[in-house]
Amino acid sequence: MGDTTLESPVAAVFGRATVTRKRVEDDLGLRTVGDLLWHLPRRYLETQGDTELGALTEGQDLMVVAKVLATDVRSHRARPRLAFRTTVRLATAGGGPTLEATFFAKNGPHAESLAADMPPGSRGVFTGRTKQFRSQWQLSSPHKVMFEGSPAQVDPAVAETLRGLLPVYRVSGKIDSFTILTAVRTALDMVGEIPDPLDRADRERFDVLDLTTAFQWVHAPADWAQLTRAQQRFRFSEALITQLVLARRRAAVRRLGARARTGGGGLLEAFDARLPFTLTAGQREVGADVEADLARDHPMNRLLQGEVGSGKTLVALRAMLRVVDSGGQAALLAPTEVLAQQHHRSITAMLGDLASGGMLGGHPDGTAVELLTGSMTKGQRREPLLRIASGEAGLVIGTHALLEDHVSFADLGLVVVDEQHRFGVEQRAALTDKAGTPPHVLVMTATPIPRTVAMTVFGDLETSVLAELPAGRAPIQTNVVPLADQPRWLDRAWERVREEVGKGHQAYVVCPRITAGEQEEGESDPSQAADDADWFDEPVDEAPKRTLAAVEEVAPLLAEGPLAGLRVATLHGRMPPEEKDRTMRAFAAGEIDVLVSTTVIEVGVDVANATTMVLLDADRFGVSQLHQLRGRVGRGGLPGLCLLVSYAEAQTPARERLAAVAATSDGFELSRVDLAQRREGDVLGRSQSGFRSGLQSLRVLRDEKTIVAAREAAVAMLDEDPDLTTRPALAAGVAELEASTASEFMDRS
Known part of the structure; x- marks a missing residue:
């Protein structure tokens, strides 16, 4: 065991459990002991009290601390022989929904033994995937570890292991969180002291834990204080190595040089x-x-x-x-x-x-x-x-x-x-x-x-x-038109358009589609604003059950209906360039009252007389797009009006995005809202979607102070030792990141 290192194959931990090892390798991509230890928990459960559940959705992978309310053993006919099952009903904290978990047994005595392990009143950790059957929430394919009950029912070693905070890991396929928990703690015992890229002096200087203790406390914290200290170590280390790479790249670019452009002409x-x-x-x-x-x-x-x-x-x-x-x-x-x-x-x-x-x-x-x-x-x-x-x-x-x-x-x-x-x-x-x-x-x-x-x-x-706007820019009033709550408000929106046109002004109507099945080139996927299931419990925004507004359908409906008599034209990216240019020139010249468009007018379009914008299915646009689009109005010294029309339900992430846009015109504040919902994206690489952050422990908004401190530390270190020769372990970490595919694009970002 003493020969096990972070580079050892993960098989060293699982031994003969080849099926489990293969699932860990294939489903989770964990191929070395180091990979296993760096598979950090995504959240933690308090084992001293039952878990408080919020609203449940079908298909959630759930891990809860719960109390057994009742146990029932039944047999049932399953070809080709009799089968047995033990069903327990579980209670969670806060008066939340009860859960049922059914454990199948190979015979009657096994079923009775399972029931004896989970008597009413006992407590344990239960995992499984949620489903609803006859209005009752169930955990399918459940697993359990009991840690409260009589000594005959609970393994003292297991009970000791589960004291304090219980880590919950990202899992996949048939691998459950308990399997990862057991493997990680075995790996920690096998590896012993873990090489630390920060020496003692650096750890004292930056007030962070040694790496061995940080791994122990992040995978088996006794309390929140230990967990906080461990997480701070990982976040600082990641920020420091990233900052060292960025600083070295900047220095390399500076060494390449650029031609100074000091003017000289007239x-x-x-x-x-x-x-x-x-x-x-x-x-x-x-x-x-x-x-x-x-x-x-x-x-x-x-x-x-x-x-x-x-x-x-x-x-x-x-x-x-x-x-x-x-x-x-x-x-x-x-x-x-x-x-x-x-x-x-x-x-x-x-x-x-x-x-x-x-x-x-x-x-x-x-x-x-x-x-x-x-x-x-x-x-x-x-x-x-x-x-x-x-x-x-x-x-x-x-x-x-x-x-x-x-x-x-x-x-x-x-x-x-x-x-x-x-x-x-x-x-x-x-x-x-x-x-x-x-x-x-x-x-x-x-x-x-x-x-x-x-x-x-x-x-x-x-x-x-x-920060300041030039003279002639007027404030823009932004309102959400929530059709799920107030369907009649859409009629009032079209009345406002007519009123503005009646004053001699013009309006935009923006749709997310060209035709019912055609998306504008370059348009963002609405799910980009949704949450990553690895980090959040909320589901990704579902596709709408209704057809999204499309330019080619909306324009004639408006021209024949609420905007009859007004000069209505269309603009989208599939039109020939000459036609697009002709339409924009006509709109700028005041020959069109209402322009029904896709996001092609998002940036650069400057028509001073346009005062009103109606964004249909506004929840299908990102925060950045909404902010950009509404900037097309109020450009000629006239107050602007932007109406965000949406069928999204109240208190959903989509409505929260719209409310945030309506609440502020501060671009940086909106970027923080966007970042909080979409995550950073692969900060060091090619991805810009916001999903699957390339950062392991850091979160840019939460850890800004840590990042700034790490940047200062990196600059100081490189001033002292540009090649990090006195810190070989840290230099190795920097070299690994520099050599990675992601870092190839850092200096080009």
């Missing part, structure tokens, strides 16, 4: 001179930060967070012009063609003759502005591609088309990513890789999604915030 000065308004204090402050970043010889990696309409694009444009003044090129990557076209139109309009560099009548300090989108034909792309490759085009605006292999730049100095959560890590990396030296990177978002917030907290991005 383009930015000429642009500033013709601005018809004064920059806000926030825009000036953030602009100075960006300017300082661009002047350094290592890449900028900055997140620009600003409320919808706060002027992020202007800050980004001024940064792009500074890079062009420095002899380089700047690319703006937009997630949709509508947004790319909008950016191209607005930037060209703001620049005026400064956007006609090299052309007859162009400004002597001007540059060329090119648009590149996926719908452009090969012939339409030829000239822009040549001007981009030659460097004649200083400003390049495009969609995913910019990422294609045949797109090359003469000197790409700055990449601006708009609404960065719409792009994967690899997509952003594909554009930055087109530069000879690492380009400066500025990412913009109105509401950081969970992964962005996580990366921000972890210190991978410098953060700038535009």
